[in-house]
Amino acid sequence: MTVSACLTTSSRLLHRLLWEARAAHVVWRRELLHSVRNPARLLIALAQPVVYLLVLGTGFAAMLPIHGGYLTYLFPGVLMMAVQTPAIAIGASIAVDREAGFLRETLVAPVHRVSLLAGRCAGGSTVATFQGVLVLGLAGPAHIPYAPKLMIELVAEMALLAFAMTAFVTLLAVVIAPAPTFHAILGFTLTPMTFLSGALFPMGGLPGWLTALMVANPLTYVVDLLRRTIAPYLVPQEPTAGHSPILMELTVTAAVGLLSLLLAALRLARPR
């Protein structure tokens, strides 16, 4: 009897898990359909990093004599922006969706919030990674070799970063309740964060308070991670730091993503 009871329990659990997985899958699919049906949004998100690469890359190159060339220096930051823009857009859209859109409908459905948010973050990461891959195509002009191993590493890292960013922005959007407030905050923090991440120019010799802001800025580590991944493949080998925090940075990124996802789901599950 206990065996059969155990079997029914586990089969019920399995059924439940399948249900949740399929729910996450359709939410992911919906996110992709949205992107495919709004190609303009994709193009705009793609334009930003490309413009940075062209304008800054050619304009600043002479002003900033950097070892290995400015375009190469700029490239990791551009990759970050390529991932960041769609990840943030999709993460942030939850603020609107929760008040007026599909999320309100899905919150009455008998599925777990974690599944809904996981599907959504997966959708955001897929779109963002796709954009990152397109921009990665410009590695050649930036004097970065298309080494298969490097490309695979970069794509995997971008996928992880995209997931963490989507999840983190989702958490912020869920916690900072009224959508306009959230968008205002996002608007005035994002640009300074990008500038203070070392994406556009080296951050040496800054006043103390700016260095503090840079150290506190999560994007600093994102750019650093991508830069360290590329460094060993560059022809005039760049001096790499003795220790290798790449693994640690990856772990922290994954942890931030997962934790954000769970916290956001908890916050959503609480009826107001």
Added chain:
Amino acid sequence: MRPGTIHTRSLRKSYQGMRAVCGISLNVEAGEMFGFLGPNGAGKSTTISMLCTLLRPSGGRALVAGIDVRDDPKEVRRRIGLVFQEPTVDTDLTVREYLAFHATLYGLGKHDARRRVAEAADLVGLTGLGDSLVRTLSDSMRRLLEIARGLLHEPGVLFLDEPTVGLNPQARAEIWEHLRELRHRRAITVFLTTHYLEEAEYCDHIAMVDRGRVVADDSPAALKRLIGTDRIHLRTGDDQAAAATLSDYLGLASAWGPDGLYVQVTDAATAIPWVCTVLRVPVHSIEVRRPSLDEVFLRYTGRTLDGAARSGVSP
């Protein structure tokens, strides 16, 4: 009283100390079309949100399909369908994608989902539009699509928050046609809110709500009976003679003014044949004035439903 499909007792909700719902007790029987009628800000959406487990009540109790909304919100959600006041459809999907998406969230397998999607679309008259983008549908079709979405998992109770708000009269009539059709084809309890009086007339049972309180709760006919009787407005060749005849033969008191005779009767439909039979003077016109729900609302709240001044209403 036997608890019905929806049963609330002193249900309350405050937003940061501001009382939005102040003790609502309702009993909705299985299979009823229940109308929750009240002006904007009366607390209708707040009540629906509590019944649908999206808002936690500040006090009181609510049972939906026999389940306490606080004890087992998941089970309640499984048994209800809900359409919000604000449109929530996903304009970038096709009709079929939108419905299939929700069918999956309700745990339907591929095969069941396909069948239910087709059934639900058919129920609201959207058959053949499966591949259209939601963006291309009219406002009323989008509303119908949301209703279809609420029906996918065959819930016992369907909550509709202002299903016709913001639609033009033709679109509203279309929605109502489908709601009546739905009740023909499925045994379902419908709980809808509205601030349109004429829509409350279509319901089996209404509760009028004002400032978070239920002020009247019964069938539309019973509520109107409470307010008084029908009035027949007659214009005849000789009002004075007609009044005397009605008084002598039928015992009806009448008042006459410059525009004709006014006769109070309990039921105009049965009284008119008698009136026509006994009158020996030419009758130019007969008009029936029934007590309206607006008058009921006015009587209980001192205001008309759109908050218009008392003087703006016919006596």
